[in-house]
Amino acid sequence: MRIAILGSVVTQVPPLGQAAIEWMAYHQAMGLAKRGHKVLLFAPEGSKVEHENIELVTVGKGGTLTGTGKEGDVGQTKRLGSSFKLRLEMTHLGILIGELLDRDSHFDILLNNLRGEAMIVPVAEILRKPLVGVMHLPLFDELAALLKRYKTNLISISDAQRKAYPDLNYAATIYNGVDPEAFAYNETPDDYYLYLGSIGPNKNPRDALLACKRAGVKMILGGRIKDKIYYDKEIASHIDGEIIKWVGEMHPGDVIELYRGAKAFLFPTMWEEPFGLVMIEAMSCGTPVVGYPHGAVAEVIEEGKNGFLVENVEEMAGKIREMEEMENAAMRQLRMSARKSVEEKFTIEKMVRNYEEVLRKILPI
The missing domain is CATH 3.40.50.2000 (Glycogen Phosphorylase B;)
Known part of the structure; x- marks a missing residue:
């Protein structure tokens, strides 16, 4: 052709x-x-x-x-x-x-x-x-x-x-x-949760950082600031460089290591998501996704297999706490399953x- x-x-x-x-x-x-x-x-x-x-x-x-x-x-x-x-x-x-x-x-x-x-x-x-x-x-x-x-x-x-x-x-x-070879699998994550994507009310990163703060875990947050007023009002005051770390928008080659090191990728989108490429990029690295069930999110996340669907900040914080208490073997199985879902479908x-x-x-x- x-x-x-x-x-x-x-x-x-x-x-x-x-x-x-x-x-x-x-x-x-x-x-x-x-x-x-x-x-x-x-x-x-x-x-x-x-x-x-x-x-x-x-x-x-x-x-x-x-x-x-x-x-x-x-x-x-x-x-x-x-x-x-x-x-x-x-x-x-x-x-x-x-x-x-x-x-x-x-x-x-x-x-x-x-x-x-x-x-x-x-x-x-x-x-x-x-x-x-x-x-x-x-x-x-x-x-x-x-x-x-x-x-x-x-x-x-x-x-x-x-x-x-x-x-x-x-x-x-x-x-x-995604290319599974480029977004390579990592069995052993570091000690943080991750959000990468546009910074604005539709993608709703505020809920991700609030969930991490309520669960008492570290978070890395990055992406392009689409709405400066939203960033200044909802995000900036929470960034302390230790518990909540801001990395801005990164080169594509640099985000892979962040995906690979995260315990979970947080995706609290508030709009009817057409797809959500970041979800499968994270999953390819073995990182499960915790997301709100809007648009295509429920098609990508298979409950308990490659991630979890939640409805609000409290449920997201609760799921993070559950993941913190997972045995190593259960976490490895979840990460392997997330990777396999990409190899099979994405x-x-x-x-x-x-x-x-x-x-x-x-x-x-």
Whole structure:
């Protein structure tokens, strides 16, 4: 197959910092190329995807997704207002559409990861090429109506994601994947609990640190600050550098050791989570997840096998206390089971194979 993968117009592929969508686009491109398919990957300058079957098409300089893992890499766009960032992102999207039109004869099917999917849907109609859209983000009424009008082929990344709009043209549910070799298993954790992710009310890291304080355990907290007011009001006063330690947003290569060393990963999300990549990254390292059952969380966490579902701070604190009292053999079994769940359901290899199957089914022979 000749596949155009629309990776990103906001940050590099793969990203230098926190950006799950761009990581999935990277693994799609590399995985499908390794399986013998010709890939056109559309992504900003600075992207690094090297394979003989991949042609990288650069579309602007990115920079509208603040934060790349290193403060010096953020550049001018960190200081730009949201209105200009939106205009800049739309400009990069326009560049991408122009490149698509110019390269019409170079691909047979489009696999879209962009959050600007509304602009890609009618373009695919003009090109008369089948489009498969990956639903990395929640839908809303206007977007759902557009997708329904064009009968766009959709891939949900969890079954929970379909519930609000069950009548769209879903081709498959394909869970995100991780590389188990990169996120290597660790049987013996250190003495802390972990939260990594966006800092804001939707992801709700405050409940994680409150649960750790009530359980009397150490915690490491890190991620990109999406809401500075929330951070200042709900998080900053709890950080003491000893019981609650703040590490900020880290380079992807540095977070693996944090996952591996944690007794559990805490995921008190308050929104309808489309998937939650951090959960399976932690599980691959053997770290069980304690999370709130919103969105896809209940699909990823199997109670008592790779983690635990709880409803509030008190229940999370109680589960932490239970884990503190676990015998070593029981903790080892839990960690081994968490790792096994990733090997069975959430690998990049399985994810790419499923994408390949869907694309073959949709592409006219």
